[in-house]
Amino acid sequence: MKTNFTPFDNVDLKFCIAIFSAILLITGILKKIWEIRKLPPGPWGYPFIGHLTLLGTNPAETFSKMAIQYGDIFFIRMGKWPTIVLNSKEAIDEALTKMPEIFSDRPKFYFNNAINKMKGLVFGEYSQRLRLHRKIATGVLQEFATSKSAPTEYLVRKESDILIQTWMQSQDYEFNPIHDIEMAVAAVIYQLLFGSNINCHSDQTFIDMVKNLKTVNEGASAGNFVNMLPWIRFIMPSKVKQLLERLELNKKFAEKCINESLPSYDKNHERGMVDGLITAANKYAEKEVHRDGITRGQIYSTIRDFIGAGIDTTSTTLQWTILLLSIHTNVQEKMQHEIDDILGGRRATLQDQGRLPYVEATILEVMRHGTIAPLNIPHSTSSDVKLRNYEIKKGTVVFCNIYGIFKDQNIWTDPNTFRPERFLSKNNTIIHERADIIATQFGVGRRRCIGDTLSKRELFLFITSIYQALKTNLRSDPSYGRIINLNCKPTPYKIQVNPRY
Numbered sequence: 001m002k003t004n005f006t007p008f009d010n011v012d013l014k015f016c017i018a019i020f021s022a023i024l025l026i027t028g029i030l031k032k033i034w035e036i037r038k039l040p041p042g043p044w045g046y047p048f049i050g051h052l053t054l055l056g057t058n059p060a061e062t063f064s065k066m067a068i069q070y071g072d073i074f075f076i077r078m079g080k081w082p083t084i085v086l087n088s089k090e091a092i093d094e095a096l097t098k099m100p101e102i103f104s105d106r107p108k109f110y111f112n113n114a115i116n117k118m119k120g121l122v123f124g125e126y127s128q129r130l131r132l133h134r135k136i137a138t139g140v141l142q143e144f145a146t147s148k149s150a151p152t153e154y155l156v157r158k159e160s161d162i163l164i165q166t167w168m169q170s171q172d173y174e175f176n177p178i179h180d181i182e183m184a185v186a187a188v189i190y191q192l193l194f195g196s197n198i199n200c201h202s203d204q205t206f207i208d209m210v211k212n213l214k215t216v217n218e219g220a221s222a223g224n225f226v227n228m229l230p231w232i233r234f235i236m237p238s239k240v241k242q243l244l245e246r247l248e249l250n251k252k253f254a255e256k257c258i259n260e261s262l263p264s265y266d267k268n269h270e271r272g273m274v275d276g277l278i279t280a281a282n283k284y285a286e287k288e289v290h291r292d293g294i295t296r297g298q299i300y301s302t303i304r305d306f307i308g309a310g311i312d313t314t315s316t317t318l319q320w321t322i323l324l325l326s327i328h329t330n331v332q333e334k335m336q337h338e339i340d341d342i343l344g345g346r347r348a349t350l351q352d353q354g355r356l357p358y359v360e361a362t363i364l365e366v367m368r369h370g371t372i373a374p375l376n377i378p379h380s381t382s383s384d385v386k387l388r389n390y391e392i393k394k395g396t397v398v399f400c401n402i403y404g405i406f407k408d409q410n411i412w413t414d415p416n417t418f419r420p421e422r423f424l425s426k427n428n429t430i431i432h433e434r435a436d437i438i439a440t441q442f443g444v445g446r447r448r449c450i451g452d453t454l455s456k457r458e459l460f461l462f463i464t465s466i467y468q469a470l471k472t473n474l475r476s477d478p479s480y481g482r483i484i485n486l487n488c489k490p491t492p493y494k495i496q497v498n499p500r501y
């Protein structure tokens with residue numbers, strides 16, 4: 001007799017589904033636990049937002065405290081992004097120096113993508129194209145800003161003189177020096193871009209450039225939020241739109257520079273870095289797209305990178321210098337003695353770099369104390385990788401906690417004291433092992449800053465020129481704070497100046 005009986009007839013279908021789902025869930029949880037066991041240690045976070053609420057106003061400082069508990073490599077989640085934080089120079093070297101092919105990418109953050117679809121220089125993904133882009137940009141910087149024939153020394157002197165004159169006119173008053181510092185540093189980069197014979201202070205394009213730069217920086221904190229929690233852009237669409245418009249302004253500015261320079265471009269008489277980039281575009285992207293994938297537009301976008309990465313960084317370091325030297329007038333006086341002794345009244349030249357150890361030590365100590373890029377620019381892993389015994393997944397965000405290194409008591413003993421002498425040996429020479437730690441301020445590995453030589457030259461010449469001519473005194477509360485945005489600035493302050501002669 002034929003029956004319709006099957007072995008499953010007695011088993012409730014719902015029960016089967018429940019058992020199956022439970023097995024899936026338990027396997028999923030076990031797999032997660034197994035993966036977590038292989039990750040660096042770290043605190044538990046919340047769903048969706050991860051550890052964002054822990055970070056506070058100074059994330060790098062929070063990371064340094066967490067490193068005491070979790071060690072020099074720990075794991076957190078920044079919103080949707082798995083993240084490792086490297087808290088010692090050794091940990092940074094193990095990752096970025098020893099495995100550069102894997103640790104040189106940039107995170108695919110919302111705004112990194114919005115800037116040139118990650119095909120630019122500073123926020124571009126690590127690839128053959130990026131290596132060529134870096135080579136082109138480095139070549140242009142070397143030729144027009146750091147070569148022997150480059151006008152950098154002349155330009156910094158010229159802009160220092162304008163700055164000193166402006167401040168002398170206010171010598172009976174207290175004033176906030178930040179705007180003048182920004183204009184002076186911006187003017188140097190602007191003239192390196194377009195040619196040193198430009199009177200940029202009355203040039204509307206220059207004024208627009210400084211304005212653009214400010215608007216992008218002002219919108220940066222909203223940008224950080226959207227980078228970490230991309231869904232937040234649906235909650236605050238107007239902020240995102242505003243920032244995208246600001247970035248677009250920067251793009252339009254770079255395009256305008258090229259369009260204005262192209263008609264008068266002469267390959268035999270290049271005026272500055274913009275002409276250098278036009279030459280590079282003609283060489284590398286003659287067929288519109290080079291075999292390494294770079295386009296003319298991407299080469300031209302280097303103008304935005306030089307402006308974005310080269311002005312605010314150097315200007316912020318100078319803002320910290322003036323603040324710290326106006327508080328620590330004893331350091332200022334020691335620097336002035338050295339300047340008088342070695343230079344004997346003449347102007348400093350680039351040949352004097354290395355001949356004024358106290359000035360150099362002061363610049364290093366300003367960089368340490370101010371720590372203008374506390375977490376550098378975030379990196380990202382381009383494939384799964386083993387770091388120590390931890391298994392790090394592709395696409396993990398990598399933060400280098402430079403602030404933690406610069407405030408590490410095991411390295412500096414009294415890290416919160418401003419004391420340039422810590423960089424000087426008994427023979428009054430720079431202690432190179434210590435200076436090397438400060439060099440991490442410019443990044444480590446294949447994405448290291450390409451403008452470090454230029455910025456060190458600018459800082460040396462600006463600082464010696466200003467303090468050769470003037471004394472500065474603080475006229476506001478010396479307990480300054482930090483404004484952490486794209487980089488770390490001191491809270492606004494006021495100074496008063498006196499001529500030295």
Ligand code: HEM
Pocket residue numbers: 121122123134137305306307309310311313314317372373376377378379441442443444445446447448449450451452454455
């Ligand atoms: C005190 C001044 C400066 C500081 C502290 C500084 C710091 C940095 C840092 C931390 C990075 C990221 C490194 C990394 O990802 O590992 C960087 C990248 C970069 N910097 Fe600077 N910078 C300064 C001045 C300049 C100047 C003057 C220029 C050019 C005019 C410049 C151009 C760049 C460029 C193009 C990159 C991107 C490199 C890449 O992603 O491959 N920087 N800088």
